[in-house]
Amino acid sequence: MMHLLNCKEVTTRLALGDIRQYPWWERLVIRFHMVICDACRKYERQLKVIGKALGISIEEKRRKTDTADFQKRLINKLDKL
Amino acid sequence: MVEKAAINLTETVRAYADALLGAAWGLGWRGTDAEDLVQETFVAFLQASERFEGRSTLKTYLFGILYNKAREKRRDAAREQAVDPIDEVFEQRFGFLDRWRTIPQGPEDLALAQETAGIVEVCMQSLPAQQRMAFYLKEVEHLPTEAICNILQVTVTHLGVALFRARNKLRECVQKQWKGSP
Numbered sequence: 001m002m003h004l005l006n007c008k009e010v011t012t013r014l015a016l017g018d019i020r021q022y023p024w025w026e027r028l029v030i031r032f033h034m035v036i037c038d039a040c041r042k043y044e045r046q047l048k049v050i051g052k053a054l055g056i057s058i059e060e061k062r063r064k065t066d067t068a069d070f071q072k073r074l075i076n077k078l079d080k081l
Numbered sequence: 082m083v084e085k086a087a088i089n090l091t092e093t094v095r096a097y098a099d100a101l102l103g104a105a106w107g108l109g110w111r112g113t114d115a116e117d118l119v120q121e122t123f124v125a126f127l128q129a130s131e132r133f134e135g136r137s138t139l140k141t142y143l144f145g146i147l148y149n150k151a152r153e154k155r156r157d158a159a160r161e162q163a164v165d166p167i168d169e170v171f172e173q174r175f176g177f178l179d180r181w182r183t184i185p186q187g188p189e190d191l192a193l194a195q196e197t198a199g200i201v202e203v204c205m206q207s208l209p210a211q212q213r214m215a216f217y218l219k220e221v222e223h224l225p226t227e228a229i230c231n232i233l234q235v236t237v238t239h240l241g242v243a244l245f246r247a248r249n250k251l252r253e254c255v256q257k258q259w260k261g262s263p
Contacts, residue, residue: 008179015245017219018226039181043252045189050251051220053197054205058103058221060198070116071098075091078123 005029010040014047094123097143100222104144107217108151109206118154122147137231141224145232148214157210167250187256197255204254212247215240 005013005026010033013022022030034041101122105115125146126133133142151157176182188197205213211233218229230240 006179007181008175011174011181012245015248016241017244017248039184042185042189043181045191046185046187046252046255047248049188049191049194049197050201050248050255051216052191052194053201054107054217055221056194057198057202058106061106062099062103065102067099067102070102071094074098074116074120074123075094077120078090078094078127081124081127 003029005033007033007037007040010034010037011043014040014044090127093126093139097140098123100140101143101147103221104147104214104217105151107205107221108148108210108213110151118147118151121150125150137228141228141231144218144222145234148210148232151214152210155210165246167246167253170253171249185252185256187252187259197259200255200258201251204251204258207254208247208250211235212243212250215243216247216251219244 010030013026013030034044098119101119102115105118110118122143126143133139137145174182174185188194205216208216215229215233218224218232224232226237226240230237233240233243235243
């Protein structure tokens, strides 16, 4: 049944992410809550920034690593097994 | 039954070594430690490649081996604990009518992700392997839920708990580290 969700309920769903399949009316209630609630909106945006930031930190490592050389060394070692 | 393709070592390494190295970094392994972990993953795969039955993709299968190797070597707890301190921290964030006590602070503009990268990397260190790997596979590899459950050998409910805790721990940590946060 459709009922309004409070901040804690909305935030919990945001932290769980899309792995739970919520019914359409609940998704609608979550979206509606986000329009009127500054705190939950900020929370959701922060989670997005954090996810993207992790990707950037991995990309930076990749840039600093000679991955072609790593692959070559790896193949050499594995070939000797 | 899916027909097993003969394993071409060079091709397999070329196709998956980078992704596996990324996962090793995501789990907090550095430099040659990370490279060794990837190497051991391939060794284990070559020794038991006949066990790969094509029920998952090869990439998923390799991620699973890497994750198990990493946990073996650092003796990380296999399962999500029943109680995690973050659950209480989360509860404390809400007051009357389960509303936020104070508005969450910290970076909220995607343009700030670059600046946040270093902080997130440090904050990741406080997460157990399962939460790290779950968060990494979700946010960086963008794998579907089913594949992540397969790699971590957990149910969807367990994965939800791991992601919930990972996200809240990271957010709390980033809020603390973010410049000018109260």
